[in-house]
Amino acid sequence: MPAPPPTTPDRGHESVTEKDLRARLAALSLRGGEAREELPALHAGQPIPAAVLVPLVMSDEPAVLLTKRTETLARHAGQVSFPGGRIDPEDASPEAAALREAAEEIGLDPARVELAGRLCDHLTGTGFCITPVLGLTPPRLALHPAPAEVAAIFTLPLATVLDPAAPRRERAFWRGKMREYWIFPHPDHHIWGATAAILVQLAAALRGETGV
Numbered sequence: 001m002p003a004p005p006p007t008t009p010d011r012g013h014e015s016v017t018e019k020d021l022r023a024r025l026a027a028l029s030l031r032g033g034e035a036r037e038e039l040p041a042l043h044a045g046q047p048i049p050a051a052v053l054v055p056l057v058m059s060d061e062p063a064v065l066l067t068k069r070t071e072t073l074a075r076h077a078g079q080v081s082f083p084g085g086r087i088d089p090e091d092a093s094p095e096a097a098a099l100r101e102a103a104e105e106i107g108l109d110p111a112r113v114e115l116a117g118r119l120c121d122h123l124t125g126t127g128f129c130i131t132p133v134l135g136l137t138p139p140r141l142a143l144h145p146a147p148a149e150v151a152a153i154f155t156l157p158l159a160t161v162l163d164p165a166a167p168r169r170e171r172a173f174w175r176g177k178m179r180e181y182w183i184f185p186h187p188d189h190h191i192w193g194a195t196a197a198i199l200v201q202l203a204a205a206l207r208g209e210t211g212v
Helices: 018-026 095-105 158-162 193-206
Strands: 050-055 063-071 084-085 114-118 128-137 151-158 168-173 177-184
Touching: 018 193, 050 168, 050 193, 063 158, 063 193, 084 095, 095 128, 095 151, 114 158, 128 177, 151 158, 177 193
Parallel strands: 050 128
Antiparallel strands: 050 063, 050 084, 063 151, 114 128, 168 177
């Protein structure tokens, strides 16, 4: 099914055009870097390498494409995520893994993705080291979610992502400890955890903030 069109951002949000977004990306050197930690690790041994594609839909009002996982998955059921997964031995790079997973999960043709760099790796409390790969895609692509993995495909306006007041920190007990995590607003979906943290990092980079 085609990805839904971006929601019109609030007037208080920063307006960003495709031309402006390309200029911002060109000014950055997005080669990844030292991993950030989402939550204290709850596992022993080395984290599992993984990669996600962060698809930026290049319309008049750019947006970030996201998925909601099905409720039947063994890991992270029902959660909002980027297309992605473990880096297999056959994958030549995190980019190759991210494109492969996006093709498998939502039917995104790798030939329609313009790679634009990496954000810093992200360590999760569940034992994964995620490499976020930025990819620019045309609007109105005919996407086809894998029924066993993806329940919905939707977008979050980049104007919302860039609004410093949009994300918020929340606290909750998880596995016996108080944890803090990011939440991003959306009228229909709960965007939190690693996905929200990667969006926060993306926003900081595009705003030109140092130390991201």
